[in-house]
Amino acid sequence: MEGRQSTGSPLSPLASHYEIDDWVWHKDDREGYRRSRVLSVDNFRDSIIVAADGPSGASQAVRKSDVRPFYDVGEERTFQDCTEMVHLDDANILDNLRKRYSKDEIYTYTANVLLAVNPYKSVRRLYSREEMEKYWGKNPGSLPPHPYAIADVAYRRMQRNRKNQALVISGESGAGKTETAKITMHYLTSMSRTDVEHGNKIQEKIVKANPILESFGNASTVMNMNSSRFGKYNEMMFDRVGSLVGAGIKTFLLESSRVVFQQHGEKNYHVFYELLAGMDEEFLDRLMLEREESYKLLHSSGTPPLQDGSPETQRLAKQFEELKYALSLFINEEEQ
Ligand SMILES: Nc1ncnc2c1ncn2[C@@H]1O[C@H](COP(=O)(O)OP(=O)(O)OP(=O)(O)O)[C@@H](O)[C@H]1O
Ligand SMILES: [Mg+2]
Known part of the structure; x- marks a missing residue:
């Protein structure tokens, strides 16, 4: 192309990829890849000098393996x-x-x-x-x-x-x-399609199994406030005409050490905080628990104790109600 100049040997396969003035992507620690313009190509050192797009426009040498063609x-x-x-x-x-x-x-x-x-x-x-x-x-x-x-x-x-x-x-x-x-x-x-007799019940159970799994198997981590601390294999069974007739869940490798120890800034399993927030005073008394107490197992990694009536406590209490309802679909009150 007129006005373009490649410093590479025509025999080098890499040289034919990029030419001066080409727009390319080059690796960038912050953005992943950054759009830049090729200033020169050095085939002997396997490097390309690029100038970044944008007002700063600083130039830098990058390895050819860190450069990708830009397709506009x-x-x-x-x-x-x-x-x-x-x-x-x-x-x-x-x-x-x-x-x-x-x-x-x-x-x-x-x-x-x-x-x-x-x-x-x-x-x-x-x-x-x-x-x-x-x-x-x-x-x-x-x-x-x-x-x-x-x-x-x-x-x-x-x-x-x-x-x-x-x-x-x-x-x-x-x-x-x-x-x-x-x-x-x-x-x-x-x-x-749903089996008229059982369909709705199975649908509800599949959807409502999630709050139970998440209360007992999810916790707040530095990566995710609702991190699953176990692997899960969900199964759904359909009959020959495609009606949902059953479902099952297998779980693997629950991170059990979290019950007694959490990294700084992480929490124990949701269910413990939901219990404290959602149980009535009488039940808390029976279990010798106090809602606003700071417990070693729940609060020693920097999590503040609950505050009665706070939005967070209300949210957890709501989740506790959801958990109780979900459990009632699977097991009777006595077993709960
Ligand atoms: N499709 C979506 N729409 C809106 N928000 C989403 C969506 N997917 C994920 N999120 C948000 O991202 C958060 C983390 O997602 P999720 O719990 O599914 O991650 P994960 O891959 O299961 O992580 P982990 O491996 O830690 O369990 C969710 O709590 C939700 O706030
Ligand atoms: Mg998850």
Whole structure:
């Protein structure tokens, strides 16, 4: 191209990738990848000098392996499936996810894998009954990426091929695995055919099992205020016509040491705080507990004691009521 000059040997395969004045992504500690312009290419040292985009525009030498091609489609255009992109590398995938995230489009496909970026806020329009109906029986490519679409494909395949289906949800702590599992299970329980006699009861039990699991198995950590401290395998069973007929949960590797010790800034399992906040005075007396007391097992890692009537205590008391109701669906009052 006129006005462009490459300092690399034409025989070097790397040299042909980048030329002076090209826009590229280069690795950046803070932003992941940063948009920059190539100032010079040194093939002997395997380095490229780039000047960062933006007012600071400082130049720096970076390794070629830390540089990715920049593919300009404008700030507005995004790809709902990353495989449609010209350059399928980490920098361009991150850029696509970032642009989508800024428009509250938190889901993106990479072929038949769904990537979810945790919005850390409620994006209500994504999870309504109407939204569920849109995805029911539809080709996943014809609608925006969504866990409903993935759940729907699994349901259809199960019916068509008469084979068990599995959804694997993975990610680091706080990524949104538990929430995504609940979203898919909610879709399957709400939309699948129900056995008239047992259907509603099973649906309610599946949904209400979550508060029990979370009270006894989730805790506040530095990564996530509602971190699952155990692995979980949820099963849903359907009959030949696709009606939900049963469900089960297997749990693995509960972090039991948390009951007696928590790292600084972390808490014990939710249930202990919910008990203190939600039990009436008489019951607390019987157990020789006091709501506002600072207990070694619950408060020694920097968690302040509860304050009667505070919004946090009220929130925990509400969760305790939910827990009691959920337990009543599974076991009778005496066992509780
Ligand atoms: N789709 C979503 N919409 C809104 N908020 C979300 C969504 N997914 C996750 N969150 C928020 O992020 C928090 C952490 O998500 P979640 O508990 O699902 O993470 P996780 O991957 O299960 O983490 P851990 O491995 O620690 O259990 C949730 O409590 C919720 O506030
Ligand atoms: Mg979790």
